[in-house]
Amino acid sequence: MDFAKILDEWENTGKRTRSRDNWFESDGFWDSYDKGEEEREDDKVRRREHLRMMEPEAEIDLHGLSVEEALLDLDRFLREASRRGLRKVLIIHGKGNHSKEGPVLPGAVLDLLRSSPLAGETGTAKRDKGGRGATWVIVRPMGK
Secondary structure, eight states: OOHHHHHHHHHHHTOOSSOHHHHHHHTTHHHHHHHTOOOOHHHHHHHHHHHHHSOOSEEEEOTTOOHHHHHHHHHHHHHHHHHTTOOEEEEEOOOOTTOTTOSOHHHHHHHHHHHOTTEEEEEEOOGGGTGGGEEEEEEOOTTO
């Protein structure tokens, strides 16, 4: 069993005693992050884990677009997400199974994310959110 499946099972068992979001809010966790103050190392680890586990706050579906159209739309989407202060987004690019040339869009999306100053950590979406046909992204704030 891979790590993602283990995490999915853990989330679905309901063994948590309180919501992750409430826990961070009650601890004032985001206060130092939002103010741009220096974070302690354990705060960074907790924040990153929280971001990995949270549901995407917005998504874009690039199905049916050419690579050029998809990359333009994705760049606009990331800038808008960062401007709005979103922390995690989902990019639905498909697996490329029905493309005559083979999977092109997934690679082009990942290339753009690697070069974008607004894209932080990325990962494959959960199966119910698109699996290998979608990628989640931690959005970096503009200017940081």
